[in-house]
Amino acid sequence: MGTLENQIVRITSRLVAPFIQVYGIYVIIHGHLSPGGGFSGGAIFGASLVLVALSFNLEVGAKQISHDTASILESGGALGFVITGLVAIALGANFLANQSAGFPMGQTGQLFSAGAIFIITFFLGIKVASTIVTLFYNIIEGEDKSGDAH
């Protein structure tokens, strides 16, 4: 009986996960246009990876995004944020300046607009998603190891 329940959960989560991921990316890259942004979109994207890891097992989940990839994305998101701020200094404005630093502002309301806000939201989304995934995997693996030791 357990296998049947597992089958339902696995097929459903496998079907739903891509849609959740697309929605997470949508929320991230439309952060300057619609409600949402880097934090909420990253949380949605990370939740889809956690869903797959929960409904299958840890190995299948780890195949989607490995430990090292998650760590690199985690640090890269924070680094990209800071580098975007430093680019503004290099362009002759304050740290994290947007319009005064001369980032391309585009047409207001279009997808590719708002200069640094678009870039920083993207990096923040990557960072939050990998944070959730790393947190989840580390806690679950710690549980597994202590379970084996007993």
Next chain:
Amino acid sequence: MEDLLFIIIAAIFAMRYLLRLQARGVFTILLVGLIGFFFSFTVAEMPPFGDPNNPVFNEIPARYMESGVADTGAVNIVSSVIIDYRAFDTIGEATVLFVAIAAVIATLRSH
């Protein structure tokens, strides 16, 4: 006021009898009650929610709402505040996330 104090003391003694608390438990209840009293007192003194005469509606939110789109190019005013006007604060938030992850890894991977 004296009546209220008497009722509170009686309630504490009743709870001590009913829950079989030690002196430490009585002290905990007193402390939690004191904190709760001051919290309730603070909330009761706060200005009503959404009132246009509230002190938070000063020239700063007016500036955000009037020239936020022209300043930042973002239609979402929340994004324009947290990522343009207050981007330095958001760097702090990202750092908090980073430190949290570093702490989790340092704690869980060591054993």
